[in-house]
Amino acid sequence: MGRILTLATNPAMIALFTALAVTGCASKKTLPNNAGELGLNSATPGSQQDFTVNVGDRIFFDTDSSSIRPDAAATLDKQAQWLARYPQYRITVEGHADERGTREYNLALGARRAAAAKSYLASKGVPASQMQTISYGKERPVAVCDDISCWSQNRRSVTVLGGAGS
Amino acid sequence: MPRLSKIVFLMAAMIMALAARPALAVVEIDINKANVEPLPIAITDFQSTDDLGAKVSSVVEADLKRSGLFAPVNRGAFIEKITNPDQTPRFPDWTAINAQALVTGRVVQEADGRLRAEYRLWDTFANQQLSGEQFFTRPENWRRVAHIIADAIYERLTGEKGYFDSRVVFVSETGPKNNRQKQLAIMDQDGANARMLTSGNDIVLTPRFSPNRQEITYMSFEGGQPRVYLLQLETGQRELVGNFPGMTFSPRFSPDGQRVIMSLQEGGNANIYAMDLRSRATTRLTDTAAIDTSPSYSPDSQQIVFESDRGGRQQLYKMNADGSNQQRISFGDGSYSTPVWSPRGDLIAFTKQSGGKFSIGVMRPDGSGERILTTGFHNEGPTWAPNGRVLMFFRQPAGAGGPQIYSIDLTGYNEQRVETPGYASDPAWSPLLE
Numbered sequence: 001m002g003r004i005l006t007l008a009t010n011p012a013m014i015a016l017f018t019a020l021a022v023t024g025c026a027s028k029k030t031l032p033n034n035a036g037e038l039g040l041n042s043a044t045p046g047s048q049q050d051f052t053v054n055v056g057d058r059i060f061f062d063t064d065s066s067s068i069r070p071d072a073a074a075t076l077d078k079q080a081q082w083l084a085r086y087p088q089y090r091i092t093v094e095g096h097a098d099e100r101g102t103r104e105y106n107l108a109l110g111a112r113r114a115a116a117a118k119s120y121l122a123s124k125g126v127p128a129s130q131m132q133t134i135s136y137g138k139e140r141p142v143a144v145c146d147d148i149s150c151w152s153q154n155r156r157s158v159t160v161l162g163g164a165g166s
Numbered sequence: 167m168p169r170l171s172k173i174v175f176l177m178a179a180m181i182m183a184l185a186a187r188p189a190l191a192v193v194e195i196d197i198n199k200a201n202v203e204p205l206p207i208a209i210t211d212f213q214s215t216d217d218l219g220a221k222v223s224s225v226v227e228a229d230l231k232r233s234g235l236f237a238p239v240n241r242g243a244f245i246e247k248i249t250n251p252d253q254t255p256r257f258p259d260w261t262a263i264n265a266q267a268l269v270t271g272r273v274v275q276e277a278d279g280r281l282r283a284e285y286r287l288w289d290t291f292a293n294q295q296l297s298g299e300q301f302f303t304r305p306e307n308w309r310r311v312a313h314i315i316a317d318a319i320y321e322r323l324t325g326e327k328g329y330f331d332s333r334v335v336f337v338s339e340t341g342p343k344n345n346r347q348k349q350l351a352i353m354d355q356d357g358a359n360a361r362m363l364t365s366g367n368d369i370v371l372t373p374r375f376s377p378n379r380q381e382i383t384y385m386s387f388e389g390g391q392p393r394v395y396l397l398q399l400e401t402g403q404r405e406l407v408g409n410f411p412g413m414t415f416s417p418r419f420s421p422d423g424q425r426v427i428m429s430l431q432e433g434g435n436a437n438i439y440a441m442d443l444r445s446r447a448t449t450r451l452t453d454t455a456a457i458d459t460s461p462s463y464s465p466d467s468q469q470i471v472f473e474s475d476r477g478g479r480q481q482l483y484k485m486n487a488d489g490s491n492q493q494r495i496s497f498g499d500g501s502y503s504t505p506v507w508s509p510r511g512d513l514i515a516f517t518k519q520s521g522g523k524f525s526i527g528v529m530r531p532d533g534s535g536e537r538i539l540t541t542g543f544h545n546e547g548p549t550w551a552p553n554g555r556v557l558m559f560f561r562q563p564a565g566a567g568g569p570q571i572y573s574i575d576l577t578g579y580n581e582q583r584v585e586t587p588g589y590a591s592d593p594a595w596s597p598l599l600e
Contacts, residue, residue, distance in 0.1 A: 064479075066434060099562070102503040102517050102546050103371060103592065104416040104429070105473065105480055107385075107392070108457040111413055112434035134390065135413060135431070139369050144343045144566050 046086045048161055055082045059117060061155040064101070066112040068120050076117060079159055080124035091126075093118045094158045095135040098151035103137060110135030117157040204237035205323065208265035210248045211241075212285070213272040218308060222273050222283060225312035229330040229356065230319065232573075233556070234580030239265045251286060260290040267296070269319060273308070280304065283311040287319050297322045309358055310599070317598070329551035330355060333596045334558065335373040335382050338362060339568050339589035346568070346589075350384060352399070355551070355595070357585035363397065373397075374418045375596040382594075383407065383417040383426050394428050396443075408441050408448060416459045421467050427451070429459040438472055440487075451489035462506045462514075463487070464531070471495070471505040471514050471531070482516060484531065495533030504547050507531070509597075510554035513576075517546045517559075526559045528576070539578040547591070552598045558584065560591040 043049035051057060056079070059072035068076065083089060095114030097106035114133035122128050143153040209227040212219035230236035246259035251270035260268050271285035286298040299318060301311050310331060317328030338351040338360075350370050353360035364370055364386075373384035382397050394407040394414040408414065410430050417428040424443055429436040438452045438461045452458040456476035463470055471484045480503045482496035496502040500520025507514055513528045518538065525541040526548050544562040551557070555576055562569040568589025574581040584593075 099544070101519070102460075102480075104459045105457060105475075105503050107371075107413070107415050108429065108431060108436040108459055111431045111436070112457065115434040134392065136369075136387075137371075139346070139348075139371070141344050 051079075051082060051159075051161060055079055057160070058156045058158040060152060061113055061157070063098070063151075063155065064109065066109070066116040068116055072117075073120065076120050077124060080121050080126050083121075083126050083130075087130075089161045090130050090132075091121075092160045092162070093121070093131060093133045094140075094160055095133065096140060096154055096156050096158070097138045098154040099138045099141060100151055101138065107135050107137035110137045113155075113157045117159070121159075204235055205266055206239050206264050207236045207267040207269065207319075208239045208244065208260055208263070208290075209269045210244070210251075210271075212270075212283070213248070213251050214274065216275075218275075218281075218305075219271070219273040222308055222312045222315070223269070223271060225309055225356075226269065226285075226316045226319070229313060229316035232356065232582060233320065234575055235320075235324060239263055251284070254295075255288060255290075257288075257290045257293045260288075265290055267319075267323060271315070275305070276302070281308060281311070283308070283315065285315045285318070287322055309354065313354070313356075326555065327553045327598070329553045329556060329595075329598065331599050332552050333375075333379075333599065334549075334571075334584075335363075335375060335384075335594050335596070336560075336571060336586065336590050337370060337373065337592040338587060339591060340366070343566050343568070350382070350397070351587070351590070353586065355584075360587050363399070363402075372416060372592050372594075374594045376419045377421055377423040377597055379596050379599060383419060383428075385415045385417065394426065396426075407443075408439075408446070410439075414439075416461070418462055420463050421465050427461040427463065427470065429457075429461070438470070438489075449489075451485065452492065458483075460504045464507050465509055465511045469531070471507055473503045473505060480519075482514070482529075482533070495531070496529070496536075497533060498536055506548055506550060508550050508554040509552060512554070515548035515550065515557055517548065526557065526574070528557075537578070539574050539576070540572075540581060545572075547593070549593050549595045551595055558593040558595060560593060562591070 043053045056075045059075050093114045095110035097109045114135055118131050118133050141154040143150040209223055212223040227238045231238050243263045245262060246256045248270050251272050255268055268288040268290050269285055274282040276282050280302045282302055284300040287296045289296050297318060301314060303311050313331040316330040320328035332355045333352055334355055335352050338349045339346050341347045347366040348370050349366040350363040350373050351360055352363055369387040371385045373382045375382055380399055384395055385392060386395050392413045394417040396405045396407055407426050413431040414428050417426050419426055425440050427438060427440045430439050435455050436457045436459050438458050439448050439450055441448045454476045456474050458472055458474045461470050461472040468487055469484050470487055471482060473480050474483050479501040481494050482502045482505045483492055483494050485492040500518050502516050502518050504517045505514050514531055515528050518525045518527050523541050524544045524546060525538045526545045527536055527538040529536040543564050545559055548557045548559045556573055558571055558573045560569040560571050569591040571584040571586055571590045571593045572581055573584055
């Protein structure tokens, strides 16, 4: 355990450790929240990559919840600041649910999460006219597995620069 | 699909009328018992000059067997070889192998190109014919004729309408779970004749049959706008249902086919609307700061059952068709969703989540008499057979695999997988075809 903590102080080593973990246990994929956590930091300021890597394009929710958690609020704060600096972008907030619910409810739950994220961004100054939302329910998981760690990655909203929605 | 002309033999009709008196009906199945002992029935190869006779009778046999109410007797045990299906069989040859019912028949290619299919159902212990009918159809409809014959036998022996001459729309799924392609598809209730209705370019979900059997309503992500559509099965013509500002989803027809009820997403809330398909008038039925969805009419159109999380977790509620008198009906441990009213009106089927498991269950419309039919990692989305006797649903395994469709008897017995071309979800059963 002490060795892992030591390694974790070096971002490059975290990347290596994650890669090994994935290889070692193919059935459980632990994806980083965003590429920024991997220490990759070469994106052009104001680019799509800059947003995804250095700001973080997604936030996560608790089961059956659309409350913005403190960690999610921090990410959305950064998104709002970035969007204020680069106002040329319109955004689509995608809402998603994990697979542990029924299809119709999850469509509405995804929409509720997208609405919560949009509302938070609006409260931080992102113009509502610049934002649209779409729910994918449980139809577009990012992580595929059968345990809680995986489902928690799928309960998310993703801020997409451009994109379709209503 | 062209209508099948049906001629009931006069004699058969008379015998049927006689046999309908309970005193004479030796062969009978009480399908209300929890675990029915299947009735031994001998189904002979229907006579024909090619293999079509045997193909028709094997579909009849497969239907009856799948119902769980009949046990077809192994053909190897048959003593009498039926050479003339019109002739009275040697009943002792059939009672000797304990076949309580016997089916004979023939399939003939008429000079005009039509197919003539006949069957006779015999009560071997009462030494009499129970029913006999003749059907004319186009040769490519031979499976439908077989299903119609199976329905006739089922009805004659159980006293309830059959469900074999029916179809199922569903979502056919291919590809990895994080990039699943979904296509609307349709098949016969036994899994035969499956064909795709959409290309797979857009996510499509929750298809539901119209009572007229000619159209379905479903949800599509076409153009990046998740909305409810109508699809004409014959022509392939598609049409948007209404022009709402937000996502519309979870559609279902009214019993007369004139309205579609569905959910409209409004910010973080979803409410239920009804839309008249002729006038295009929309009526708001619920108005809560909650998720109200999965509406389903009672067969008399007077009430609607739906799910709502207005009390915290998803529970089942019912209301009058105009939205009045909304009341919760599910009070068990866990959450309840996807309610569907039985075509008989006596029960509501649902998905229940409890203790990390997903179950399919039924309850009476007042919420009493809850019974769980099957439980596991993930069972979802029940749909009723036209006679309200059998349910289909889909089952999703844990991990990277995909869902499959299953059928189960109302008693919770006789669970069977329905063969589909690939992964399959969201089944919706049609009414009996006509």
